[in-house]
Amino acid sequence: PRSPLLSPSVPYDTAFNPQLEELSQENKDQAVIRSKHEIEENCKTQSQQTTLPLPSQLDTGLALNSSSGSSSHSHLHPADGNSAQPSPEKPHSLPLASITPMTPMAPISECSGIVPQLQNIVSTVNLACKLDLKKIALHAKNAEYNPKRFAAVIMRIREPRTTALIFSSGKMVCTGAKSEEQSRLAARKYARVVQKLGFPARFLDFTIQNMVASCDVRFPISLEGLVLTHQQFSSYEPELFPGLIYRMVKPRIVLLIFVSGKVVLTGAKKRSDIYEAFENIYPILKGFKKA
Amino acid sequence: MSGGGRCPDCGSAELVEDSHYSQNQLVCSDCGCVVTEGVLTTTFSDEGNLREVTYSRSTGENEQVSRSQQRGLRRVRDLCRVLQLPPTFEDTAVAYYQQAHQLAGIRTARLQKKEVLAGCCVLITCRQRNWPLTMGTICTLLYADLDVFSGTYMQIVKLLGLDVPSLCLVDLVKTYCSSFKLFEASPSVPAKYVEDKEKMLSRTLQLVELADETWLVTGRHPLPVITAATFLAWQSLRPSDRLTCSLARFCKLANVDLPYPASSRLQELLAVLLRMAEQLPWLQVLKLDKRSVVKHIGDLLQHRHMLVRKAFRDGTAEMDGQGQGQGLGDGDVGSSSLELPAGKRPASPALLLPPCMLKPPKRVCPIPPVSTVTGDEDISDSEIEQYLRTPQEIRDFQKAQAARQAAQSVPNPT
Numbered sequence: 140p141r142s143p144l145l146s147p148s149v150p151y152d153t154a155f156n157p158q159l160e161e162l163s164q165e166n167k168d169q170a171v172i173r174s175k176h177e178i179e180e181n182c183k184t185q186s187q188q189t190t191l192p193l194p195s196q197l198d199t200g201l202a203l204n205s206s207s208g209s210s211s212h213s214h215l216h217p218a219d220g221n222s223a224q225p226s227p228e229k230p231h232s233l234p235l236a237s238i239t240p241m242t243p244m245a246p247i248s249e250c251s252g253i254v255p256q257l258q259n260i261v262s263t264v265n266l267a268c269k270l271d272l273k274k275i276a277l278h279a280k281n282a283e284y285n286p287k288r289f290a291a292v293i294m295r296i297r298e299p300r301t302t303a304l305i306f307s308s309g310k311m312v313c314t315g316a317k318s319e320e321q322s323r324l325a326a327r328k329y330a331r332v333v334q335k336l337g338f339p340a341r342f343l344d345f346t347i348q349n350m351v352a353s354c355d356v357r358f359p360i361s362l363e364g365l366v367l368t369h370q371q372f373s374s375y376e377p378e379l380f381p382g383l384i385y386r387m388v389k390p391r392i393v394l395l396i397f398v399s400g401k402v403v404l405t406g407a408k409k410r411s412d413i414y415e416a417f418e419n420i421y422p423i424l425k426g427f428k429k430a
Numbered sequence: 431m432s433g434g435g436r437c438p439d440c441g442s443a444e445l446v447e448d449s450h451y452s453q454n455q456l457v458c459s460d461c462g463c464v465v466t467e468g469v470l471t472t473t474f475s476d477e478g479n480l481r482e483v484t485y486s487r488s489t490g491e492n493e494q495v496s497r498s499q500q501r502g503l504r505r506v507r508d509l510c511r512v513l514q515l516p517p518t519f520e521d522t523a524v525a526y527y528q529q530a531h532q533l534a535g536i537r538t539a540r541l542q543k544k545e546v547l548a549g550c551c552v553l554i555t556c557r558q559r560n561w562p563l564t565m566g567t568i569c570t571l572l573y574a575d576l577d578v579f580s581g582t583y584m585q586i587v588k589l590l591g592l593d594v595p596s597l598c599l600v601d602l603v604k605t606y607c608s609s610f611k612l613f614e615a616s617p618s619v620p621a622k623y624v625e626d627k628e629k630m631l632s633r634t635l636q637l638v639e640l641a642d643e644t645w646l647v648t649g650r651h652p653l654p655v656i657t658a659a660t661f662l663a664w665q666s667l668r669p670s671d672r673l674t675c676s677l678a679r680f681c682k683l684a685n686v687d688l689p690y691p692a693s694s695r696l697q698e699l700l701a702v703l704l705r706m707a708e709q710l711p712w713l714q715v716l717k718l719d720k721r722s723v724v725k726h727i728g729d730l731l732q733h734r735h736m737l738v739r740k741a742f743r744d745g746t747a748e749m750d751g752q753g754q755g756q757g758l759g760d761g762d763v764g765s766s767s768l769e770l771p772a773g774k775r776p777a778s779p780a781l782l783l784p785p786c787m788l789k790p791p792k793r794v795c796p797i798p799p800v801s802t803v804t805g806d807e808d809i810s811d812s813e814i815e816q817y818l819r820t821p822q823e824i825r826d827f828q829k830a831q832a833a834r835q836a837a838q839s840v841p842n843p844t
Contacts, residue, residue: 256798277824281817296817299803317798323805331814359784362648363596370593378565378597379580381649398649399786 251421255352255404255413259315260322262347266309266330266340275305278336294329301325305333309340312348319347319410350407354417356400361427365396369423385420392416396424439463498544499531505548509571513563519555526551526590533589546574546582553583557594562602564653599652603638606656607631610684612664619683622671625664633663636731637699643738644702645784646695654689657681658696666727673721698785705780706730706737742782 272292276284282294282305291304301315301322311329316322326345333340362383366375375383382403385394390412395403402420407413435445437458444459454468474481495503506527510520530536530547539547549568556563569579587594612619613627637659641647647655661680665672677696681688700720707713707723707730716722723730730737781788819827 277827278819279817280819280823298813318801318803320803320805321801324803324807324809327805328809328814331809332817335814335818359645359648359787366596370595374584374587375596376565376580376584377649378651379576379583397786398645398784 251356251418253354253356253417253421255354255402255417257317257350257352257410257413259349259351260317260319260347261312261314261349262316262319262322262326262345264311264313264326264330264345265343266305266311266333266338267343268309268339268341270305270307270309270333270338272305272307275333275336279332281332294332296325296328296332299325303329305329319350322347347408349405350410350413351403351405352407352413352417353401353403356402356421356424358400358425358428359398360396360400360424362396362398364427365423387416387419390415394420396420400424435465437461437463437465498541499528502527502531502544502548505545506551509548509552509568512571513552513556513567515552515556515561516559519552519559519561522558523551523555526554526592529590530586535589536586542574542578543582545572546579547586548572549574549579550583550586554587554592554594557597560595560598560601562598562605564597564602566653597652599638599642599647599656600635602652603635603656603659604631606653607634607660610660610686612684622668623675623683625667629667630660630663633667633727633731634660636734637663637727640702640731640734640738641695641699644742644782646698646702648784649786650695651689651691654692654695655699657686657689657692658699661692661696662699662724662727665724669725673724700724703727703730705741706734709737709740738782741779743779 272284272286275292275294276282279292279294281296282292284292289304291306294303294305295301296303299316299321301313303314303326304312311326313322313326313329316325323345327342330340330342362375362377365383365385366373369385372387373383373385382395382397385396387394391406392404392412393406394416395405402417402424404413404416407416435456436443437445437460440458440461440463442458442460445465446457446459448455448457450467456465456467457463458465503524506523507520510523527548530551536544536547549572553563553565553568555561565576565579565583568574569576572579586592607630608627610630612623612625612630615621615624634656638647638656641655641659658677661677664680665675675683677693678688681692697720700723703723704718704720707718707726710726710729710733713726713729718726
């Protein structure tokens with residue numbers, strides 16, 4: 140039912156993304172172009188602008204990995220020809236030469252095939268002008284201001300669905316977006332609202348402060364076992380919280396791991412940190428599948 | 431006697447250095463004439479070494495034990511004595527408290543936190559020596575909130591870099607079960623409810639072990655599981671007389687608090703036992719339910735390892751092959767026991783998964799569509815204006831606010 144990957148209408152880069160056959164035709168072209176960017180940016184350390192086009196639950200055993208510099212992960216490097224030979228110095232890279240669209244991939248132990256979904260992005264921006272919060276609360280419909288409770292205006296917009304805390308110093312915190320770009324767009328919209336209210340608002344130092352993602356490994360995890368072997372990173376107190384708190388050192392991410400196999404990752408400033416952290420934890424969790 | 435000086439008045443050589451309060455004076459011991467005197471007042475720079483140093487900048491804090499620290503240490507010792515801990519525990523707990531008190535964040539913390547800190551140190555000591563002390567017990571002793579306790583506990587473990595092992599379930603079972611007042615007859619405990627301690631302990635341990643194997647313990651508070659297991663053990667040792675007794679009544683009899691999740695744990699444990707019973711041929715024909723299975727717990731526990739293996743297929747392996755229509759409906763507890771023709775064949779194995787994975791999801795989270803937002807799109811004026819009030823709306827809003835203020839400021843008619 141799906142068109143072969145190596146058809147002439149599809150650029151050659153899709154040879155590296157066999158799981159694209161899972162996508163519908165409409166998404167495929169978009170995904171192909173974006174995955175090209177993905178591969179190009181693989182070499183950069185910052186990958187703030189890329190979005191993974193894949194749905195979260197994939198069981199094909201592969202993942203588009205945007206983390207760079209980690210040699211244990213399968214690297215997708217842009218090759219010149221359609222048939223790329225697996226490089227001998229990277230024993231764990233995908234056997235790219237043997238890809239045909241319809242045959243399932245041989246499972247590779249490192250690749251999880253699961254992509255964590257971003258749930259929340261917290262960002263800050265400096266509007267660089269003093270603000271009259273009372274005036275903002277009076278003139279804006281979507282603002283609430285209760286100085287006795289909190290010293291900032293709480294403003295909300297519908298698209299992207301986000302909330303902002305606007306302080307009288309001109310600093311603003313934007314929360315609730317599901318991607319970095321959405322967070323930036325939302326912050327710009329808030330700045331525009333403030334501008335329209337008559338303040339000389341600018342848009343300085345937009346920074347992503349925190350990213351939260353979640354995913355499901357689909358098998359139960361023995362938390363007692365995990366805390367025994369990884370006790371220097373884990374904290375599991377069932378009397379206080381049902382999940383295990385895993386503080387990964389590299390990248391510096393905190394993971395909440397639950398017995399149902401659901402994992403929450405937080406503390407990231409870049410999307411690649413989240414993906415890298417998940418790829419690091421997945422083999423560890425697989426080791427604790429059986430009780 | 432100072433050398434070389436003579437009193438100007440009487441000419442005596444007996445000059446004594448004496449201080450009149452803080453003023454140095456050279457005085458003639460014969461006639462009392464003051465020959466020379468020091469300066470009573472000194473300048474600020476003169477006083478360099480004589481100036482008083484504030485306590486916080488002195489080393490006194492490190493040399494002395496501050497009053498709040500003394501109070502805290504006394505609290506730690508009292509806690510250890512109340513809990514009847516071995517004497518070595520007290521020293522370790524005291525050492526932890528002193529260590530914690532060195533940290534700036536703790537020294538300047540509120541008294542409430544320092545109180546709770548005493549409990550944390552005792553708890554950490556007990557955990558490291560495998561003494562089964564629950565956080566609930568400490569919080570009750572300290573009259574502290576579990577939230578406050580948990581915050582301080584996590585903070586101190588992190589700051590001191592301590593390795594705190596998990597609560598030892600077996601020891602907890604032994605201590606907790608021994609606290610049940612069911613081992614001797616009393617006015618509140620009739621003879622038919624009295625049970626032998628050893629028998630009850632061993633059976634409870636087996637049930638808790640069974641719960642652990644079947645994913646009922648991971649991620650949950652350990653105590654309610656043990657309460658449920660103790661109840662089942664007690665019931666099963668004399669089912670004819672005790673089946674009529676409910677869990678709540680049992681805890682009241684035994685003079686033990688009933689933790690809220692215990693009834694839910696009880697149901698889960700009974701469901702597991704029922705599944706196991708379906709694998710025993712002589713129990714299959716009886717078509718057991720949650721009440722009648724209690725009578726056979728002894729048998730089920732005797733063969734529990736084999737029965738668990740037969741009654742449950744590996745949930746983890748099953749997850750990989752999910753979506754292939756392999757009778758996932760079997761995961762539904764109790765359904766197969768109704769559908770089975772009696773004695774024909776044992777029920778097909780159920781998935782061995784934690785209860786949270788067996789329940790259907792409360793709400794299906796839709797996967798958000800792929801976002802094509804770049805963050806640099808144009809923002810139309812109309813979109814922004816939808817969030818702004820028109821001048822008329824502003825006037826109306828201000829009027830409404832003023833009216834509300836006026837209404838609030840009117841004194842209430844008494």
